[in-house]
Amino acid sequence: MFGEDGQFRHALVVPSRADDDPVEAVRSLCRQLRDDALALGATPAAIGVVTPGLVDETEGVVRYAANLRFRNVPLRAFIGADLGLPVAVGHDARAAGIAEAVAGAASGLDNFLLLPLGTGIAAAVVVHGAPVPGATGSAGEVGHMPVYPGGEPCSCGQRGCLEVYASAGGLARRYARLGGTPGLDSQAIAEAVATDPVARTVWDDATQALGTALATLTLTLDPARIILGGGLADAGVLFFDPVRDALHAALAWRTPPPLLRSAFGAQAAQVGAAIMARRKADLPVPDGWGVPELARTGAGPYV
Incomplete structure:
Protein backbone atom coordinates (compact mmCIF):
# COMPACT_ATOMS: atom_id res chain seq x y z
CA MET A 1 0.00 0.00 0.00
CA PHE A 2 1.30 3.44 -0.96
CA GLY A 3 0.34 6.83 0.36
CA GLU A 4 -0.53 9.96 -1.58
CA ASP A 5 3.12 11.02 -1.32
CA GLY A 6 4.31 7.86 -3.06
CA GLN A 7 5.86 6.32 0.05
CA PHE A 8 5.32 2.71 1.04
CA ARG A 9 2.87 2.31 3.94
CA HIS A 10 1.85 -1.32 4.40
CA ALA A 11 2.43 -4.82 3.00
CA LEU A 12 0.61 -8.10 3.34
CA VAL A 13 2.44 -11.30 2.38
CA VAL A 14 0.42 -14.50 2.10
CA PRO A 15 2.07 -17.84 1.16
CA SER A 16 0.36 -19.77 -1.61
CA ARG A 17 -0.81 -23.31 -0.96
CA ALA A 18 -1.28 -26.02 -3.55
CA ASP A 19 -4.83 -26.77 -2.42
CA ASP A 20 -5.99 -23.13 -2.60
CA ASP A 21 -8.45 -21.85 -5.16
CA ALA A 96 8.27 -2.99 -12.76
CA GLY A 97 9.35 -1.17 -15.92
CA ILE A 98 6.77 1.54 -15.26
CA ALA A 99 8.21 2.03 -11.77
CA GLU A 100 11.76 2.34 -13.07
CA ALA A 101 10.65 4.86 -15.70
CA VAL A 102 8.79 7.08 -13.24
CA ALA A 103 11.20 7.04 -10.32
CA GLY A 104 14.03 4.59 -10.80
CA ALA A 105 17.01 3.64 -12.89
CA ALA A 106 15.25 4.54 -16.18
CA SER A 107 13.93 7.93 -15.07
CA GLY A 108 13.77 10.30 -18.03
CA LEU A 109 14.27 7.56 -20.64
CA ASP A 110 11.78 6.56 -23.34
CA ASN A 111 13.59 3.41 -24.50
CA PHE A 112 15.01 0.82 -22.11
CA LEU A 113 14.91 -2.80 -20.99
CA LEU A 114 14.27 -4.14 -17.49
CA LEU A 115 14.94 -7.79 -16.64
CA PRO A 116 13.98 -8.99 -13.16
CA LEU A 117 16.01 -12.16 -12.51
CA GLY A 118 13.94 -14.22 -10.11
CA THR A 119 12.33 -17.64 -10.24
CA GLY A 120 12.11 -17.03 -13.98
CA ILE A 121 13.08 -14.21 -16.33
CA ALA A 122 10.80 -11.81 -18.17
CA ALA A 123 11.59 -8.39 -19.58
CA ALA A 124 9.83 -5.07 -19.67
CA VAL A 125 10.45 -3.70 -23.15
CA VAL A 126 9.79 0.04 -23.06
CA VAL A 127 9.69 1.82 -26.42
CA HIS A 128 8.75 5.48 -26.87
CA GLY A 129 7.81 5.67 -23.21
CA ALA A 130 5.34 2.75 -23.13
CA PRO A 131 5.76 -0.92 -22.13
CA VAL A 132 5.26 -3.12 -25.19
CA PRO A 133 2.77 -5.97 -24.61
CA GLY A 134 3.08 -7.51 -28.10
CA ALA A 135 0.40 -8.99 -30.32
CA THR A 136 -0.66 -11.64 -27.79
CA GLY A 137 0.42 -9.99 -24.52
CA SER A 138 3.54 -12.15 -24.32
CA ALA A 139 6.27 -9.69 -25.31
CA GLY A 140 9.32 -9.90 -23.09
CA GLU A 141 9.31 -13.66 -22.39
CA VAL A 142 13.08 -13.65 -22.85
CA GLY A 143 13.62 -16.41 -20.30
CA HIS A 144 12.87 -18.86 -23.08
CA MET A 145 15.39 -17.38 -25.50
CA PRO A 146 17.85 -20.21 -26.38
CA VAL A 147 21.34 -19.12 -25.34
CA TYR A 148 23.00 -22.56 -25.39
CA PRO A 149 21.41 -24.43 -28.36
CA GLY A 150 21.03 -28.08 -27.47
CA GLY A 151 21.79 -27.27 -23.83
CA GLU A 152 20.03 -28.37 -20.67
CA PRO A 153 16.27 -28.96 -20.78
CA CYS A 154 13.83 -26.26 -19.69
CA SER A 155 10.38 -26.77 -18.19
CA CYS A 156 8.92 -25.13 -21.32
CA GLY A 157 10.04 -28.13 -23.42
CA GLN A 158 12.98 -26.40 -25.13
CA ARG A 159 16.68 -26.79 -24.44
CA GLY A 160 19.28 -24.19 -23.56
CA CYS A 161 16.88 -21.45 -22.43
CA LEU A 162 18.23 -18.38 -20.67
CA GLU A 163 16.02 -19.13 -17.65
CA VAL A 164 17.75 -22.48 -17.09
CA TYR A 165 21.12 -20.79 -16.65
CA ALA A 166 20.60 -17.20 -15.51
CA SER A 167 17.47 -17.06 -13.35
CA ALA A 168 17.97 -17.29 -9.60
CA GLY A 169 15.91 -20.48 -9.53
CA GLY A 170 17.66 -22.00 -12.53
CA LEU A 171 21.11 -21.27 -11.15
CA ALA A 172 20.25 -23.00 -7.86
CA ARG A 173 18.85 -26.04 -9.66
CA ARG A 174 21.94 -26.35 -11.89
CA TYR A 175 24.23 -26.04 -8.88
CA ALA A 176 22.43 -28.92 -7.14
CA ARG A 177 22.41 -31.08 -10.31
CA LEU A 178 26.15 -30.59 -10.80
CA GLY A 179 26.90 -31.87 -7.30
CA GLY A 180 26.97 -28.69 -5.25
CA THR A 181 26.13 -28.47 -1.56
CA PRO A 182 22.41 -29.31 -1.20
CA GLY A 183 19.96 -26.55 -0.39
CA LEU A 184 21.98 -23.50 -1.42
CA ASP A 185 20.05 -20.62 -2.99
CA SER A 186 21.45 -18.11 -5.47
CA GLN A 187 22.66 -15.76 -2.73
CA ALA A 188 24.59 -18.53 -0.99
CA ILE A 189 26.02 -19.67 -4.33
CA ALA A 190 27.23 -16.13 -5.00
CA GLU A 191 28.97 -16.10 -1.64
CA ALA A 192 30.67 -19.42 -2.48
CA VAL A 193 32.00 -18.47 -5.92
CA ALA A 194 35.54 -17.77 -4.71
CA THR A 195 35.98 -21.14 -2.98
CA ASP A 196 33.55 -23.60 -4.60
CA PRO A 197 34.38 -24.82 -8.15
CA VAL A 198 30.78 -25.85 -8.84
CA ALA A 199 29.53 -22.42 -7.75
CA ARG A 200 32.12 -20.80 -10.01
CA THR A 201 31.03 -22.93 -12.97
CA VAL A 202 27.32 -22.17 -12.70
CA TRP A 203 28.05 -18.49 -11.98
CA ASP A 204 30.24 -18.15 -15.07
CA ASP A 205 27.63 -19.94 -17.19
CA ALA A 206 24.92 -17.61 -15.88
CA THR A 207 26.77 -14.37 -16.53
CA GLN A 208 27.90 -15.52 -19.99
CA ALA A 209 24.36 -16.59 -20.92
CA LEU A 210 22.87 -13.32 -19.74
CA GLY A 211 25.50 -11.22 -21.52
CA THR A 212 24.82 -13.11 -24.75
CA ALA A 213 21.06 -12.61 -24.41
CA LEU A 214 21.47 -8.92 -23.65
CA ALA A 215 23.61 -8.50 -26.77
CA THR A 216 20.84 -10.01 -28.90
CA LEU A 217 18.26 -7.73 -27.27
CA THR A 218 20.53 -4.73 -27.75
CA LEU A 219 20.96 -5.42 -31.45
CA THR A 220 17.20 -5.91 -31.84
CA LEU A 221 15.87 -3.01 -29.76
CA ASP A 222 18.76 -0.54 -29.28
CA PRO A 223 17.79 0.36 -25.69
CA ALA A 224 19.26 3.46 -24.07
CA ARG A 225 19.79 1.47 -20.88
CA ILE A 226 19.42 -2.06 -19.54
CA ILE A 227 18.32 -2.55 -15.92
CA LEU A 228 18.65 -5.79 -13.99
CA GLY A 229 16.68 -6.63 -10.86
CA GLY A 230 15.94 -9.63 -8.69
CA GLY A 231 18.09 -11.74 -6.44
CA LEU A 232 21.11 -12.17 -8.69
CA ALA A 233 21.45 -8.40 -9.11
CA ASP A 234 21.90 -8.17 -5.34
CA ALA A 235 25.37 -9.70 -5.79
CA GLY A 236 26.58 -6.34 -7.12
CA VAL A 237 29.88 -6.17 -9.00
CA LEU A 238 30.42 -9.93 -8.67
CA PHE A 239 27.49 -10.27 -11.05
CA PHE A 240 27.48 -7.05 -13.02
CA ASP A 241 31.15 -6.99 -14.02
CA PRO A 242 31.19 -10.37 -15.84
CA VAL A 243 27.77 -9.66 -17.42
CA ARG A 244 29.10 -6.35 -18.73
CA ASP A 245 32.21 -8.11 -20.04
CA ALA A 246 30.13 -10.73 -21.86
CA LEU A 247 27.81 -8.07 -23.29
CA HIS A 248 30.75 -5.99 -24.49
CA ALA A 249 32.48 -9.01 -26.06
CA ALA A 250 29.34 -9.88 -28.04
CA LEU A 251 29.03 -6.35 -29.47
CA ALA A 252 32.34 -5.97 -31.28
CA TRP A 253 31.29 -3.06 -33.50
CA ARG A 254 29.22 -0.91 -31.17
CA THR A 255 29.21 0.43 -27.63
CA PRO A 256 26.88 -1.52 -25.32
CA PRO A 257 24.17 0.38 -23.45
CA PRO A 258 24.77 1.18 -19.76
CA LEU A 259 23.86 -1.71 -17.46
CA LEU A 260 22.38 -0.71 -14.09
CA ARG A 261 20.75 -2.31 -11.09
CA SER A 262 17.06 -1.74 -10.37
CA ALA A 263 16.29 1.10 -7.98
CA PHE A 264 13.45 -0.89 -6.41
CA GLY A 265 14.66 -4.47 -6.30
CA ALA A 266 11.93 -6.92 -5.38
Whole structure:
Protein backbone atom coordinates (compact mmCIF):
# COMPACT_ATOMS: atom_id res chain seq x y z
CA MET A 1 0.00 0.00 0.00
CA PHE A 2 1.30 3.44 -0.96
CA GLY A 3 0.34 6.83 0.36
CA GLU A 4 -0.53 9.96 -1.58
CA ASP A 5 3.12 11.02 -1.32
CA GLY A 6 4.31 7.86 -3.06
CA GLN A 7 5.86 6.32 0.05
CA PHE A 8 5.32 2.71 1.04
CA ARG A 9 2.87 2.31 3.94
CA HIS A 10 1.85 -1.32 4.40
CA ALA A 11 2.43 -4.82 3.00
CA LEU A 12 0.61 -8.10 3.34
CA VAL A 13 2.44 -11.30 2.38
CA VAL A 14 0.42 -14.50 2.10
CA PRO A 15 2.07 -17.84 1.16
CA SER A 16 0.36 -19.77 -1.61
CA ARG A 17 -0.81 -23.31 -0.96
CA ALA A 18 -1.28 -26.02 -3.55
CA ASP A 19 -4.83 -26.77 -2.42
CA ASP A 20 -5.99 -23.13 -2.60
CA ASP A 21 -8.45 -21.85 -5.16
CA PRO A 22 -5.93 -19.49 -6.79
CA VAL A 23 -8.47 -16.97 -8.03
CA GLU A 24 -10.22 -16.77 -4.67
CA ALA A 25 -6.84 -16.47 -2.93
CA VAL A 26 -6.02 -13.33 -4.95
CA ARG A 27 -9.49 -11.88 -4.44
CA SER A 28 -9.26 -12.52 -0.70
CA LEU A 29 -5.84 -10.85 -0.56
CA CYS A 30 -7.21 -7.75 -2.27
CA ARG A 31 -10.16 -7.59 0.12
CA GLN A 32 -7.80 -7.87 3.08
CA LEU A 33 -5.60 -5.06 1.75
CA ARG A 34 -8.66 -2.84 1.41
CA ASP A 35 -9.72 -3.65 4.96
CA ASP A 36 -6.19 -2.99 6.25
CA ALA A 37 -6.16 0.40 4.54
CA LEU A 38 -9.45 1.36 6.13
CA ALA A 39 -8.22 0.21 9.54
CA LEU A 40 -5.19 2.48 9.11
CA GLY A 41 -7.48 5.42 8.43
CA ALA A 42 -6.85 5.54 4.67
CA THR A 43 -9.48 5.49 1.92
CA PRO A 44 -8.24 3.49 -1.10
CA ALA A 45 -8.58 5.27 -4.43
CA ALA A 46 -7.83 2.27 -6.67
CA ILE A 47 -5.95 -1.01 -6.74
CA GLY A 48 -3.34 -2.40 -9.11
CA VAL A 49 -2.99 -6.17 -9.58
CA VAL A 50 -0.07 -7.60 -11.55
CA THR A 51 0.80 -11.20 -12.39
CA PRO A 52 3.28 -13.12 -14.53
CA GLY A 53 2.12 -14.90 -17.66
CA LEU A 54 0.04 -13.71 -20.61
CA VAL A 55 -1.93 -10.66 -19.53
CA ASP A 56 -4.49 -8.72 -21.56
CA GLU A 57 -4.11 -5.36 -19.86
CA THR A 58 -6.81 -3.70 -21.99
CA GLU A 59 -9.48 -6.19 -20.95
CA GLY A 60 -8.09 -6.84 -17.47
CA VAL A 61 -7.85 -10.58 -18.11
CA VAL A 62 -5.01 -12.97 -17.27
CA ARG A 63 -5.02 -15.28 -20.25
CA TYR A 64 -2.50 -17.76 -18.85
CA ALA A 65 -0.23 -17.86 -15.80
CA ALA A 66 1.11 -21.36 -15.20
CA ASN A 67 2.47 -20.85 -11.69
CA LEU A 68 -0.79 -19.25 -10.54
CA ARG A 69 -2.99 -21.79 -12.35
CA PHE A 70 -4.80 -18.93 -14.10
CA ARG A 71 -6.42 -19.32 -17.49
CA ASN A 72 -8.72 -16.61 -18.90
CA VAL A 73 -9.34 -15.09 -15.46
CA PRO A 74 -11.21 -11.74 -15.63
CA LEU A 75 -9.38 -10.22 -12.66
CA ARG A 76 -10.54 -6.66 -13.27
CA ALA A 77 -14.19 -7.67 -13.26
CA PHE A 78 -13.84 -9.92 -10.20
CA ILE A 79 -11.86 -7.51 -8.03
CA GLY A 80 -13.83 -4.48 -9.16
CA ALA A 81 -17.03 -6.21 -8.06
CA ASP A 82 -15.44 -7.20 -4.73
CA LEU A 83 -14.02 -3.80 -3.83
CA GLY A 84 -16.07 -1.24 -5.72
CA LEU A 85 -12.81 0.44 -6.79
CA PRO A 86 -11.07 1.14 -10.10
CA VAL A 87 -8.79 -1.82 -10.89
CA ALA A 88 -5.67 -1.81 -13.06
CA VAL A 89 -4.45 -5.25 -14.19
CA GLY A 90 -1.03 -5.77 -15.70
CA HIS A 91 2.04 -7.94 -16.17
CA ASP A 92 4.47 -7.89 -13.26
CA ALA A 93 7.61 -7.25 -15.34
CA ARG A 94 5.97 -4.47 -17.33
CA ALA A 95 4.71 -2.93 -14.10
CA ALA A 96 8.27 -2.99 -12.76
CA GLY A 97 9.35 -1.17 -15.92
CA ILE A 98 6.77 1.54 -15.26
CA ALA A 99 8.21 2.03 -11.77
CA GLU A 100 11.76 2.34 -13.07
CA ALA A 101 10.65 4.86 -15.70
CA VAL A 102 8.79 7.08 -13.24
CA ALA A 103 11.20 7.04 -10.32
CA GLY A 104 14.03 4.59 -10.80
CA ALA A 105 17.01 3.64 -12.89
CA ALA A 106 15.25 4.54 -16.18
CA SER A 107 13.93 7.93 -15.07
CA GLY A 108 13.77 10.30 -18.03
CA LEU A 109 14.27 7.56 -20.64
CA ASP A 110 11.78 6.56 -23.34
CA ASN A 111 13.59 3.41 -24.50
CA PHE A 112 15.01 0.82 -22.11
CA LEU A 113 14.91 -2.80 -20.99
CA LEU A 114 14.27 -4.14 -17.49
CA LEU A 115 14.94 -7.79 -16.64
CA PRO A 116 13.98 -8.99 -13.16
CA LEU A 117 16.01 -12.16 -12.51
CA GLY A 118 13.94 -14.22 -10.11
CA THR A 119 12.33 -17.64 -10.24
CA GLY A 120 12.11 -17.03 -13.98
CA ILE A 121 13.08 -14.21 -16.33
CA ALA A 122 10.80 -11.81 -18.17
CA ALA A 123 11.59 -8.39 -19.58
CA ALA A 124 9.83 -5.07 -19.67
CA VAL A 125 10.45 -3.70 -23.15
CA VAL A 126 9.79 0.04 -23.06
CA VAL A 127 9.69 1.82 -26.42
CA HIS A 128 8.75 5.48 -26.87
CA GLY A 129 7.81 5.67 -23.21
CA ALA A 130 5.34 2.75 -23.13
CA PRO A 131 5.76 -0.92 -22.13
CA VAL A 132 5.26 -3.12 -25.19
CA PRO A 133 2.77 -5.97 -24.61
CA GLY A 134 3.08 -7.51 -28.10
CA ALA A 135 0.40 -8.99 -30.32
CA THR A 136 -0.66 -11.64 -27.79
CA GLY A 137 0.42 -9.99 -24.52
CA SER A 138 3.54 -12.15 -24.32
CA ALA A 139 6.27 -9.69 -25.31
CA GLY A 140 9.32 -9.90 -23.09
CA GLU A 141 9.31 -13.66 -22.39
CA VAL A 142 13.08 -13.65 -22.85
CA GLY A 143 13.62 -16.41 -20.30
CA HIS A 144 12.87 -18.86 -23.08
CA MET A 145 15.39 -17.38 -25.50
CA PRO A 146 17.85 -20.21 -26.38
CA VAL A 147 21.34 -19.12 -25.34
CA TYR A 148 23.00 -22.56 -25.39
CA PRO A 149 21.41 -24.43 -28.36
CA GLY A 150 21.03 -28.08 -27.47
CA GLY A 151 21.79 -27.27 -23.83
CA GLU A 152 20.03 -28.37 -20.67
CA PRO A 153 16.27 -28.96 -20.78
CA CYS A 154 13.83 -26.26 -19.69
CA SER A 155 10.38 -26.77 -18.19
CA CYS A 156 8.92 -25.13 -21.32
CA GLY A 157 10.04 -28.13 -23.42
CA GLN A 158 12.98 -26.40 -25.13
CA ARG A 159 16.68 -26.79 -24.44
CA GLY A 160 19.28 -24.19 -23.56
CA CYS A 161 16.88 -21.45 -22.43
CA LEU A 162 18.23 -18.38 -20.67
CA GLU A 163 16.02 -19.13 -17.65
CA VAL A 164 17.75 -22.48 -17.09
CA TYR A 165 21.12 -20.79 -16.65
CA ALA A 166 20.60 -17.20 -15.51
CA SER A 167 17.47 -17.06 -13.35
CA ALA A 168 17.97 -17.29 -9.60
CA GLY A 169 15.91 -20.48 -9.53
CA GLY A 170 17.66 -22.00 -12.53
CA LEU A 171 21.11 -21.27 -11.15
CA ALA A 172 20.25 -23.00 -7.86
CA ARG A 173 18.85 -26.04 -9.66
CA ARG A 174 21.94 -26.35 -11.89
CA TYR A 175 24.23 -26.04 -8.88
CA ALA A 176 22.43 -28.92 -7.14
CA ARG A 177 22.41 -31.08 -10.31
CA LEU A 178 26.15 -30.59 -10.80
CA GLY A 179 26.90 -31.87 -7.30
CA GLY A 180 26.97 -28.69 -5.25
CA THR A 181 26.13 -28.47 -1.56
CA PRO A 182 22.41 -29.31 -1.20
CA GLY A 183 19.96 -26.55 -0.39
CA LEU A 184 21.98 -23.50 -1.42
CA ASP A 185 20.05 -20.62 -2.99
CA SER A 186 21.45 -18.11 -5.47
CA GLN A 187 22.66 -15.76 -2.73
CA ALA A 188 24.59 -18.53 -0.99
CA ILE A 189 26.02 -19.67 -4.33
CA ALA A 190 27.23 -16.13 -5.00
CA GLU A 191 28.97 -16.10 -1.64
CA ALA A 192 30.67 -19.42 -2.48
CA VAL A 193 32.00 -18.47 -5.92
CA ALA A 194 35.54 -17.77 -4.71
CA THR A 195 35.98 -21.14 -2.98
CA ASP A 196 33.55 -23.60 -4.60
CA PRO A 197 34.38 -24.82 -8.15
CA VAL A 198 30.78 -25.85 -8.84
CA ALA A 199 29.53 -22.42 -7.75
CA ARG A 200 32.12 -20.80 -10.01
CA THR A 201 31.03 -22.93 -12.97
CA VAL A 202 27.32 -22.17 -12.70
CA TRP A 203 28.05 -18.49 -11.98
CA ASP A 204 30.24 -18.15 -15.07
CA ASP A 205 27.63 -19.94 -17.19
CA ALA A 206 24.92 -17.61 -15.88
CA THR A 207 26.77 -14.37 -16.53
CA GLN A 208 27.90 -15.52 -19.99
CA ALA A 209 24.36 -16.59 -20.92
CA LEU A 210 22.87 -13.32 -19.74
CA GLY A 211 25.50 -11.22 -21.52
CA THR A 212 24.82 -13.11 -24.75
CA ALA A 213 21.06 -12.61 -24.41
CA LEU A 214 21.47 -8.92 -23.65
CA ALA A 215 23.61 -8.50 -26.77
CA THR A 216 20.84 -10.01 -28.90
CA LEU A 217 18.26 -7.73 -27.27
CA THR A 218 20.53 -4.73 -27.75
CA LEU A 219 20.96 -5.42 -31.45
CA THR A 220 17.20 -5.91 -31.84
CA LEU A 221 15.87 -3.01 -29.76
CA ASP A 222 18.76 -0.54 -29.28
CA PRO A 223 17.79 0.36 -25.69
CA ALA A 224 19.26 3.46 -24.07
CA ARG A 225 19.79 1.47 -20.88
CA ILE A 226 19.42 -2.06 -19.54
CA ILE A 227 18.32 -2.55 -15.92
CA LEU A 228 18.65 -5.79 -13.99
CA GLY A 229 16.68 -6.63 -10.86
CA GLY A 230 15.94 -9.63 -8.69
CA GLY A 231 18.09 -11.74 -6.44
CA LEU A 232 21.11 -12.17 -8.69
CA ALA A 233 21.45 -8.40 -9.11
CA ASP A 234 21.90 -8.17 -5.34
CA ALA A 235 25.37 -9.70 -5.79
CA GLY A 236 26.58 -6.34 -7.12
CA VAL A 237 29.88 -6.17 -9.00
CA LEU A 238 30.42 -9.93 -8.67
CA PHE A 239 27.49 -10.27 -11.05
CA PHE A 240 27.48 -7.05 -13.02
CA ASP A 241 31.15 -6.99 -14.02
CA PRO A 242 31.19 -10.37 -15.84
CA VAL A 243 27.77 -9.66 -17.42
CA ARG A 244 29.10 -6.35 -18.73
CA ASP A 245 32.21 -8.11 -20.04
CA ALA A 246 30.13 -10.73 -21.86
CA LEU A 247 27.81 -8.07 -23.29
CA HIS A 248 30.75 -5.99 -24.49
CA ALA A 249 32.48 -9.01 -26.06
CA ALA A 250 29.34 -9.88 -28.04
CA LEU A 251 29.03 -6.35 -29.47
CA ALA A 252 32.34 -5.97 -31.28
CA TRP A 253 31.29 -3.06 -33.50
CA ARG A 254 29.22 -0.91 -31.17
CA THR A 255 29.21 0.43 -27.63
CA PRO A 256 26.88 -1.52 -25.32
CA PRO A 257 24.17 0.38 -23.45
CA PRO A 258 24.77 1.18 -19.76
CA LEU A 259 23.86 -1.71 -17.46
CA LEU A 260 22.38 -0.71 -14.09
CA ARG A 261 20.75 -2.31 -11.09
CA SER A 262 17.06 -1.74 -10.37
CA ALA A 263 16.29 1.10 -7.98
CA PHE A 264 13.45 -0.89 -6.41
CA GLY A 265 14.66 -4.47 -6.30
CA ALA A 266 11.93 -6.92 -5.38
CA GLN A 267 9.44 -4.09 -4.80
CA ALA A 268 9.52 -2.79 -8.38
CA ALA A 269 6.33 -4.55 -9.50
CA GLN A 270 4.48 -3.30 -6.41
CA VAL A 271 5.47 0.29 -7.12
CA GLY A 272 4.46 -0.15 -10.75
CA ALA A 273 1.10 -1.58 -9.73
CA ALA A 274 0.51 1.44 -7.48
CA ILE A 275 1.36 3.81 -10.35
CA MET A 276 -1.02 1.92 -12.65
CA ALA A 277 -3.73 2.17 -9.99
CA ARG A 278 -3.27 5.95 -9.66
CA ARG A 279 -3.53 6.37 -13.40
CA LYS A 280 -6.66 4.21 -13.45
CA ALA A 281 -8.16 6.54 -10.82
CA ASP A 282 -7.13 9.61 -12.88
CA LEU A 283 -4.75 10.74 -10.14
CA PRO A 284 -1.50 12.51 -11.02
CA VAL A 285 1.78 10.58 -11.03
CA PRO A 286 4.54 13.21 -10.91
CA ASP A 287 8.11 12.32 -11.84
CA GLY A 288 9.76 10.69 -8.85
CA TRP A 289 6.51 9.40 -7.33
CA GLY A 290 7.35 6.25 -5.39
CA VAL A 291 11.09 6.89 -5.43
CA PRO A 292 12.87 4.88 -2.71
CA GLU A 293 14.22 6.72 0.31
CA LEU A 294 17.79 5.62 -0.52
CA ALA A 295 17.52 7.32 -3.89
CA ARG A 296 16.14 10.49 -2.26
CA THR A 297 19.26 10.72 -0.13
CA GLY A 298 21.63 10.12 -3.01
CA ALA A 299 22.54 6.63 -1.79
CA GLY A 300 20.74 4.73 -4.54
CA PRO A 301 21.51 1.08 -5.25
CA TYR A 302 22.66 1.46 -8.85
CA VAL A 303 25.78 -0.50 -9.83
